[in-house]
Amino acid sequence: xxxxxxxxxxxxxxxxxxxxxxxxxxxxxxxxxxxxxxxxxxxxxxxxxxxxxxxxxxxxxxxxxxxxxxxxxxxxxxxxxxxxxxxxxxxxxxxxxxxxxxxxxxxxxxxxxxxxxxxxxxxxxxxxxxxxxxxxxxxxxxxxxxxxxxxxxxxxxxxxxxxxxxxxxxxxxxxxxxxxxxxxxxxxxxxxxxxxxxxxxxxxxxxxxxxxxxxxxxxxxxxxxxxxxxxxxxxxxxxxxxxxxxxxxxxxxxxxxxxxxxxxxxxxxxxxxxxxxxxxxxxxxxxxxxxxxxxxxxxxxxxxxxxxxxxxxxxxxxxxxxxxxxxxxxxxxxxxxxxxxxxxxxxxxxxxxxxxxxxxxxxxxxxxxxxxxxxxxxxxxxxxxxxxxxxxxxxxxxxxxxxxxxxxxxxxxxxxxxxxx
Numbered sequence: 001x002x003x004x005x006x007x008x009x010x011x012x013x014x015x016x017x018x019x020x021x022x023x024x025x026x027x028x029x030x031x032x033x034x035x036x037x038x039x040x041x042x043x044x045x046x047x048x049x050x051x052x053x054x055x056x057x058x059x060x061x062x063x064x065x066x067x068x069x070x071x072x073x074x075x076x077x078x079x080x081x082x083x084x085x086x087x088x089x090x091x092x093x094x095x096x097x098x099x100x101x102x103x104x105x106x107x108x109x110x111x112x113x114x115x116x117x118x119x120x121x122x123x124x125x126x127x128x129x130x131x132x133x134x135x136x137x138x139x140x141x142x143x144x145x146x147x148x149x150x151x152x153x154x155x156x157x158x159x160x161x162x163x164x165x166x167x168x169x170x171x172x173x174x175x176x177x178x179x180x181x182x183x184x185x186x187x188x189x190x191x192x193x194x195x196x197x198x199x200x201x202x203x204x205x206x207x208x209x210x211x212x213x214x215x216x217x218x219x220x221x222x223x224x225x226x227x228x229x230x231x232x233x234x235x236x237x238x239x240x241x242x243x244x245x246x247x248x249x250x251x252x253x254x255x256x257x258x259x260x261x262x263x264x265x266x267x268x269x270x271x272x273x274x275x276x277x278x279x280x281x282x283x284x285x286x287x288x289x290x291x292x293x294x295x296x297x298x299x300x301x302x303x304x305x306x307x308x309x310x311x312x313x314x315x316x317x318x319x320x321x322x323x324x325x326x327x328x329x330x331x332x333x334x335x336x337x338x339x340x341x342x343x344x345x346x347x348x349x350x351x352x353x354x355x356x357x358x359x360x361x362x363x364x365x366x367x368x369x370x371x372x373x374x375x376x377x378x379x380x381x382x383x384x385x386x387x388x389x390x391x392x393x394x395x396x397x398x399x400x401x402x403x404x405x406x407x408x409x410x411x412x413x414x415x416x417x418x419x420x421x
Contacts, residue, residue, distance in 0.1 A: 030065075119165055167186045192222045238274060242276075267292070286313065303336035393416055
């Protein structure tokens with residue numbers, strides 16, 4: 001069991017998120033005041049940016065999106081300017097990428113000198129609040145279809161070869177709240193947090209259509225090089241990572257000063273209906289530590305935890321706790337820890353070493369396929385994994401664990417009513 005000292009960062013997280021208040025009664029300016037039209041046809045990028053700029057010039061406030069469908073390209077929030085989407089408000093991406101002119105941006109563990117910004121962009125916006133009952137709509141279907149067509153035509157095609165927009169990129173910001181809104185049909189990642197601190201993501205939905213087989217790169221929340229993050233009471237139904245801890249990659253990743261550790265993250269009260277997994281470390285990540293996932297429900301046929309161990313990257317994943325988890329799908333599992341070789345590149349360097357240790361899973365109930373699998377590459381040291389107070393029904397009692405895993409412990413674990421190990 002982890003000491004109070006190891007859980008102190010999470011206790012502090014709970015304290016900070018309780019202080020995140022709803023938007024204050026400062027000036028609220030509707031985007032329609034500057035000419036925005038919610039007819040689902042007019043491009044409103046200029047009108048919405050003008051609203052943001054005028055609020056910033058006046059000392060701050062909230063840009064309000066009223067009911068209606070507002071087409072909009074990339075907009076850039078400014079310090080002191082919040083965004084609120086009323087019930088029935090939709091901010092929708094055009095699918096013509098001219099509305100998202102390429103620029104230098106953080107993506108997939110590095111800075112790309114020329115790639116598309118997000119629909120909503122905020123850099124250095126301390127105290128930012130994005131709230132409401134409205135929707136950010138990526139209108140992703142034609143982009144997804146173009147993605148799969150490109151892969152079929154060229155097997156060397158990579159994620160960044162196709163221009164496409166994330167829904168929201170928040171970077172270098174502290175004391176941030178994203179609350180209540182729906183992220184829908186994103187062309188790329190939904191909510192990308194980079195080098196942020198004290199972030200609360202609460203009662204947010206991340207969705208792609210249930211009848212679309214695979215919306216590429218439709219990650220729900222990417223926690224990239226951040227600390228003190230709470231993701232609370234959210235709904236995930238995507239076809240990639242629901243929540244991913246991200247950073248840098250490659251043999252020199254530990255020297256990457258632009259990619260500090262991911263640390264002190266709390267995921268609580270969330271529901272995972274669809275996705276590659278509920279929570280992952282990687283595919284680009286170096287140091288991830290002090291993570292708690294609690295009081296969550298896994299409804300889809302996915303692993304609870306996927307640890308992506310890159311043979312070309314020195315990685316350290318440690319002090320990760322899962323507790324009070326309910327499984328409701330006979331295709332689900334607890335673990336999927338394995339090597340990850342997408343875009344593998346040692347850059348002429350010797351293979352680095354990695355560590356995954358200090359993972360505790362406790363208080364698990366429900367129905368799943370199996371406990372899953374734990375393995376790694378030759379230079380990955382995996383140790384100190386504890387399963388305790390688990391009582392599940394499983395289609396298979398086969399738990400695939402590499403003989404290189406050290407100190408795997410079972411404490412009061414039952415599978416199909418029988419003590420396990």
